[in-house]
Amino acid sequence: MVRVEGRGSGAVPHATGALRRVFGSAWFIGLLATLATAVGSGVPSYWNDEAATLRLARLPVADMLAFVQEKDAVHVVYALLVHGWIAVFGESEVAVRAPSAIAVGVATAGVVVLVRELGQPRAAVVAAVVFVVLPRTSFNGTEARSYALTTALVTWAAVWALRAGRNRGAGRWTVFAVLTGLAAATFVYALLLVPAFVALALLHGRVDRRRLVALAVAVAAAVVIAAPVLVTAASQGSQVGWLAHQPVNAWTVLVEPFAEQAWWLAALLTTIVVVVGARRARRPWVAHRRTVLALALWLLLPGAVLVLGSLLVTPVYTPRYLSMSTPAAAVVVGLAVAGVRRTVAWVLLAAVVLAAAPALVTMRTPLGKPAGTDLRGIARTLQHEARPGDGFLLADGGTVSLRPRVALAAYPDAFAGLDDVAYRGSYRTTGSYSDRLVGTAALRDRLRSEQRVWLVVPDAGDRELRDALRATGFAPAHREHVAGAEITLWTR
Structure with missing residues (x-):
């Protein structure tokens, strides 16, 4: 008997293998990470730091480059990216935060590739999932700041450091140098990861x-690439004076950099690494001691240097500066979980996701950003209720992140057609993100020509502005409240 096989025999296994390759590819996993991160990213109002990003990114390139000679040179690479991005996609919260969500996807793909090239394929997906659900990763991915981009750059710099060391070739060292240089230009403290890259x-x-010389040349080239930013930023140390008010303690060093306020997640991850890792300490950890050393340098060295620098020299630490170490934390957890049975690994991973969920949901609420002031609520109220030609006064004193005037920087279109009564000159000339405002006497003179003025003050109030309105014949006619601010219409 002759067996006749159809032309399709073997096609199903081939198709199944192809699907596995697609769905298991690092870039497909990265795409899922981007989509998961982007969900709900448009819900929170902008906050002060994002308003600063927008003010810098809106400037013409020549003006931007002039501005960063005085302030925020460390943010110029990211600002140039956002400048081009918003020219195409606009300034909605979803659009402006999208590059950060994309960066999370790129970093996630890098985590998968790195773990696989370290010879631990079982740990790759676990590490990727842990990385994506870390509250720090999710916060960075839903914020218009440079931390997600930096994380993506350092992750791929790590991948190419590993590749360059494994296979000689100028091309690999060049890619490593470019990625490291861009990372340092985007966030200067990324240079603290060079020892991890060397490892x-x-x-x-x-x-x-030969290998040591190639490595030294690549690191030197990275420094040269970042040099314009490094040199300019070195003269702007005074702009981070706010770091003097940042607490340095066990919470801000061990929990907040990775888990934000989710201490229970930090406790769970630590337990997994300690308990599960201890079970396999005799073999994988010891057998891969060089890998452990590299991950330890990546995870611990930046924090150690910044914390010691803050305690012994000058304040240089805030928890989000350790965003660049989140991939290492995820890889460590992934390697620990990979050593247990598959069923147990899935249970542990599910527990991590569930533990992270409350934080991930909270940061996607309207007030999910720091400070708790609803800048969008301020802008929308005036946009919908003010009449063309009405004046407005936005309090601009006290803690920067609580100033209602930040709403004008974040949502300028909402104030179109209204009179900015206190305005004197653009922030472009101040060396800061704050406009020049008139003094009390000049303000009262201007108020005498107004009939209706919207006053927005923080919850703590602003007596000086109220006194100026009363002194020029105004009385409150209508009052509303949004989170963090009181909005009052004053009329004659």
Whole structure:
């Protein structure tokens, strides 16, 4: 008997294998990470830091480059990216935060590739999921700031450090140098990860003179790439004076950099690493001690340097500066979980996701950003209720992140057709993100020509502005409240 096989025999297994390759690819996983991060990203109002990003990014490139000579040189790379982005996609919260969500996806793909190239394929997806659900990752991915981009750059710099060290070739070292240089230009403290990159580059093979020279040249090239930003930023140290008010304690060093306020998640992750990792300490951890060293440098060195610097020299630490270490934290958890049975691994991963869920949901609420002031609520109230030609006064004193005037920077279109009574000159000339405002006497003179003025003050109030209105014949006619601010219409 002759067996006749149809032309399709073997096609199903081939198709199944192709699907596995697609759905298991690092970039497909990264795409899922971007989509998951972007969900709900448009719900929270902008906050002060994002308003600063927008004010810098809106400037013409020549003006931007002039501005950063005085302030925020460390943000110029990201601002240039956002400048081009908003020219195409606009300034909605979803659009402006989208590059950060994309960066999370790119970083996630890098985590998958890195773990697989470290010879731990079982840990790759676990590490990727842990990375995506870390509250710090999710916060960065839903914020118009540079931290997600920095994280993506350092993750891929780590991948290419490993590749360059494993396979000699100028091309790999060049990619590593460019990625490291861009990371440092985007966030200067990314240079603290160079020792971790060195450890990865020397992870495989013999440490010979040729490899050391190539590594040294690549690191030097990275510094040269970042040099314009590094040199300019060195003269702007006074702009981070606010770091003097940042607490440095066990919470801000061990919990907040990775888990934000979700201490229970930090406790769970620590337990997984300690308990599960201890079970496999005799074999994988010891057998891969070079890998452990590289991850330890990535995870611990930046925090150690910044904390010690703050305690012994000058304040340089805030928890979000350790965003660049989140991939290492995820990889450590992934390697620990990979050593247990598959069923147990899935249970542990599900527990991590569930533990992270409350924080991920909270940061996607209207007041999910720091400070708790609803800048969008302020802008919308005036946009919908003010009449063309009405004046407005937005309090601009006290803690920067609580100032109602930040709403004008975040949502300028909402104030179109209204009179900015206190305005004297643009922030472009102040060396800061605050406009020049008139003094009390000049303000009262201007108020005498107004008939209706909208006053927005923080919950703590602003007696000086109220006194100016009363002194020029105004009385409150209508009052509303949004989170963090009181909005009052004053009329004659």
